[in-house]
Amino acid sequence: MSALALSGVGAVPPPARADFDISALSCPASLFTGDFYFSARRSSGLWFVLGDVAGKGIDSAVLMGLVMEEIERMVDLGVPSVASLIDELHRSLRPELPPNRFVTLTAGRVDAEGGLEIVNAGHPPSLIVHQSGKVEPVVATGPVVGILCCSRWATRLLRLDEKATLFLYSDGLLEALSPDEEEFGFDRIRATLARGRHLDANGLTSLVYEAVASHRAGRAPNDDLTLMALRR
Numbered sequence: 615m616s617a618l619a620l621s622g623v624g625a626v627p628p629p630a631r632a633d634f635d636i637s638a639l640s641c642p643a644s645l646f647t648g649d650f651y652f653s654a655r656r657s658s659g660l661w662f663v664l665g666d667v668a669g670k671g672i673d674s675a676v677l678m679g680l681v682m683e684e685i686e687r688m689v690d691l692g693v694p695s696v697a698s699l700i701d702e703l704h705r706s707l708r709p710e711l712p713p714n715r716f717v718t719l720t721a722g723r724v725d726a727e728g729g730l731e732i733v734n735a736g737h738p739p740s741l742i743v744h745q746s747g748k749v750e751p752v753v754a755t756g757p758v759v760g761i762l763c764c765s766r767w768a769t770r771l772l773r774l775d776e777k778a779t780l781f782l783y784s785d786g787l788l789e790a791l792s793p794d795e796e797e798f799g800f801d802r803i804r805a806t807l808a809r810g811r812h813l814d815a816n817g818l819t820s821l822v823y824e825a826v827a828s829h830r831a832g833r834a835p836n837d838d839l840t841l842m843a844l845r846r
């Protein structure tokens with residue numbers, strides 16, 4: 615087909631190339647944290663990971679550093695897909711993890727047209743916040759990393775529309791306690807995200823942090839809290 619025909623009546627325009635606004639924050643509950651996040655722009659797209667090493671204290675923090683190093687190394691080497699990233703991370707970590715340690719994480723890659731490739735390894739559901747106010751969960755697509763010998767992870771292929779936001783978080787958000795021992799919970803997360811659907815990435819992470827701080831009402835954090843927003 616000629617270039618002239620492509621520009622004629624009824625031709626489908628190429629998809630708009632996407633630009634992305636990304637923001638993250640991490641608030642350890644103590645001196646050491648097992649939470650982590652990662653993002654990197656490469657020719658293959660914008661890579662992102664948010665996860666949590668099970669357990670607390672310096673042992674979890676050391677393992678978190680190992681996980682971060684492996685993720686960065688594999689992305690820099692040009693791992694071909696998100697599923698491959700999780701597979702290779704599992705193979706490299708499993709011999710190193712003691713029986714009581716594992717990793718939950720959500721990892722993904724979004725391309726220049728907004729195509730989203732995402733894997734959830736036993737982690738709380740990430741959420742796509744649409745401009746309509748709809749908040750769409752992306753649930754687990756496989757088990758946690760580092761335990762089972764023959765684990766497999768499915769990949770969700772989605773599209774991040776213009777002005778939509780992908781929101782990721784650690785379980786410290788879900789389980790944040792009020793003075794009356796009430797958890798922040800999934801419904802409050804969804805309601806807060808819907809309220810902030812018009813905000814940029816930094817504004818949305820700030821809104822969620824303020825909401826959970828208000829819920830705690832001065833109570834000390836009972837777990838590490840990590841948030842990430844990726845807005846097209």
